[in-house]
Amino acid sequence: MDPVSQAVLGASLSQSVSRNRQQIRHAFxxxxxxxxxxxxxxFIRSAADPILFLEYHRQFSHSLFFIPFGALLCALVFYPFSRKALSFRQVYLYAFAGFATHGLLDACTSYGTQLFWPFSAQRVAWNTVAIVDPLFTLPVLLLVLLAFFRRKKSLARAAFVYALLYLSLGLVQKHRAEEALQALVAQRGQQAERIHVKPSFGNRHLWKLLYEYDGRYYVDAVRLLLKPVIIPGTSIPKLNVARDFPELAAGxxxxxxxxxxxxxxxDFLAVSPEDDRLVMDVRYSFLP
Known part of the structure; x- marks a missing residue:
């Protein structure tokens, strides 16, 4: 998710495990x-190779197995600024708590996170929250700031619990979106080969529906209020390199x-309808 969301969730957990009222501000x-x-x-990027950024963002630094090492690096940087109030062990604990939340929160989005690197290159994407969602971020931000100024762990714990409940609601909404998509596919007399649903930016109610059938991607949307309301979209041919770029040499x-x-x-790729030289990721298209 966005940096503010990552910061406030990390702060909420580190404040929640703070040792006493005096340390809660350092934990923040x-x-x-x-x-x-x-x-x-x-910062791992190359002007000569734009794909490099996509390969390394949310890779080793987001892995569950890197958390102890990432927290150690953070603690080594932070300790000189807090050694008068905290032991190195305490700094490491708070850094560990904050660092540990990052990859898991990112995995709740649709971007994909390599949680199990280096043992697997699978990009985990639970698709339960948008990359930017003020309804998630602002309440957590308010509660951790109140915890900071009032030095109350209970407020930080309330922030962390709210975050967990909000993400859990995303699982419920995702299930409803998948049910709506399956009903739509059946209504059209098709059989989806793959499906993908994800929330739109900043809300819990409008979801993008994407499925593959017979060499095409079908893109629709659904409003998930009391009763799901389908917003019909369009379809686009799945990328076929041999057909779409016959001049492109293998290798x-x-x-x-x-x-x-x-x-x-x-593999949710297609040729852009606006530029036949551009390959697009249909998951993030503006269709429908």
Whole structure:
């Protein structure tokens, strides 16, 4: 998710495990900074190879197995600024709590996170919350700030519980979206080969519906209020490199880049309707 969401969730957990009222303010800033630290991988990029960024963002720094090492690096940086109030062990604990929340929160979005690197390159995406969602972020932010100023762990714990409940609601809404998609496919007399649902930016009620059938991607939307309301969309041919780019030589840099992009996008690729030289990730298109 966005850096603010990562910071406040990391702060909420580190404050929740703080030892006493005197340490809760240190736990706030340590947890917040550690909660954002995994996204330093955005600096791994190359002007000559744009796909490199996609391969390394949310990779090793977001892995569950990297948490102890990432927390240690954070603690080494933070300790000189807090050694008069905290032991190194305490700094490490708060950094660990903040760092640990990052990859799991990112996995709740649709972007994909390599939680099990280096043992698996699978991009985990639970699709339960948008990458930016003020309804998630603002209440958590308010509660951790109140915990900071009032030095009350109970407020931080309330923030963390709210975050868990909000993400759990996303699972419920995701299930409803999948049911609506399956009903839509059946109504059209089709059989979906793959389905993908995800919430739109900043809300819990409007979801994008995507499925593959007979060489095409069908993109619709659904409003999930008391009763699901389908918003009909459109369809687009699935990318076929041999058909869409017959001049592209196998093994060329461009052909390899398409395959790398295919891995990133979970093979939801198509040629842009607006530019037949552009390959797009249908999951993030503006269709319907």
């Amino acid at each position: 800033w340590i947890g917040a900074l550690a909660g954002m630290a995994p996204d330093l991988d955005v 060329s840099v461009q052909a390899n880049d398409i395959e790398r992009f295919r891995w990133f996008s979970s």
